[in-house]
Amino acid sequence: xxxxxxxxxxxPTDLSAAVIDSLEFSRQGREISGVVAVAALDRLADVVVEPxxxxxxxxxxxxxxxxxxxxPGLELEVAGxxxxxxxxxxxxxxxxxxxxxxxxxxxxxxxxxxxVVEDDDEVAGDELDDEWDAIEASREQSxxxxxxxxxxxxxxxxxxxxxxxxxxxxxxxxxxxxFAVLAKLKQ
Numbered sequence: 001x002x003x004x005x006x007x008x009x010x011x012p013t014d015l016s017a018a019v020i021d022s023l024e025f026s027r028q029g030r031e032i033s034g035v036v037a038v039a040a041l042d043r044l045a046d047v048v049v050e051p052x053x054x055x056x057x058x059x060x061x062x063x064x065x066x067x068x069x070x071x072p073g074l075e076l077e078v079a080g081x082x083x084x085x086x087x088x089x090x091x092x093x094x095x096x097x098x099x100x101x102x103x104x105x106x107x108x109x110x111x112x113x114x115x116v117v118e119d120d121d122e123v124a125g126d127e128l129d130d131e132w133d134a135i136e137a138s139r140e141q142s143x144x145x146x147x148x149x150x151x152x153x154x155x156x157x158x159x160x161x162x163x164x165x166x167x168x169x170x171x172x173x174x175x176x177x178x179f180a181v182l183a184k185l186k187q
Contacts, residue, residue, distance in 0.1 A: 012033070012034045012035050012056075013032070013033070013034030013035070014034060014035060014036070014037075015032065015034040015035065015036050015057055015059075015143050015144065015147070016036050016037065016040040016144045017144070018032060018034070018142075018143035018144070019140050019141065019142055019143065020032075020059075020141050020143060021138075021139045021140070021141070022074060022105055022135075022137045022138050022139075022141040023072060023105060023107075023137045023139075025059075025061045025074070025141075026061035026062055026063060026064075026072035026073060026074055026105055026137075027061065027063055027064070027072050028061060028063075029060075029061050029062070029063050030060075030061045031058065031059065031060045031061065032058070032059050032143070033056075033057065033058040033059075034056075034057060035054040035055065035056055035057065036054060036055050036057055036144060036147055037051075037053075037054045038051045038052060038053050038054060038055065038080070038082055039051035039052070040144060041144075041147070041148050041151060042148075043148055043152060044082075044148070044151065044152070047084065047155065047159075048082055048083060048084065049083045049084055049085050049092050050083040050092070052083065053080060053081060053082070054080060055078050055079065055080035055082075055097065055147070055151070056078070056079045056080055057076070057077065057078050057079075057143075057147055058076070058077045059074060059075070059076050059077075059143060059146070060074065060075045060076075060077075061073075061074060062074060062075055062102070067104070071104055071105060071106070072105050072137075073102055073103055073104045073105055073132065074102070074103040074105065074146070075100070075101070075102050075103075076099070076100070076101045076103065076146055076147065076150055077099065077100050078097065078098070078099040078147055078150060078151060078154075079097065079098050079099075080096075080097050081094050081095065081096050081097060082094075082095050082097060083095070084159035085159065086159060086160045086161045086164060087158045087159060087160050088160040088161065088164050089160075089161065089164035089165060091161075091164070091165065093159065093160075093161055095155075095156075095159060097151065097154060099150050099151060099153075099154045101133060101150045101153075102131050102132045102133070103132070103133050103134070103135050103146070104132045104133065104134045104135070105135065105136075105137040106134055106135070106136050106137060107136075107137060108136055108137060108138070109136075110136075
């Protein structure tokens with residue numbers, strides 16, 4: 001079951017209202033692509049300086065045969081740019097975002113068995129924490145919630161420029177020092 005706003009002739013599909021049955025979507029190897037407005041990501045409101053622009057997103061179903069354990073999954077790609085405040089110089093900065101996440105789908109209520117998860121986080125021969133994150137499958141999975149979760153996980157803890165611009169002098173550097181007046185009085 002997949003519902004999404006219809007694609008307009010003037011632009012790509014808005015994924016903010018898309019809902020999928022994650023297991024069926026994955027098992028059928030389906031794919032949807034479109035955009036999500038940065039302003040639609042409510043949990044980013046405190047972090048983003050200007051909620052402008054949109055993120056390009058693609059969600060692909062990965063049938064179980066792509067994994068040794070046969071579990072289906074999802075692959076989510078998100079690309080775009082967001083505006084943050086540099087925590088070093090306090091200027092607005094563009095933050096280029098590129099996220100590729102692979103999500104292992106677990107049946108509702110299913111836990112990763114202790115005998116499958118080893119100290120090095122290997123699950124049936126596949127590295128879970130390096131390539132895959134596990135989520136619970138849902139018959140009504142919000143695509144927007146998936147995108148928002150993965151974007152939040154990809155953000156830097158402290159956004160900052162690699163190299164900040166030097167601060168601009170506020171006053172004219174040739175203005176006389178207030179202590180120069182005192183020096184004249186001393187004479």
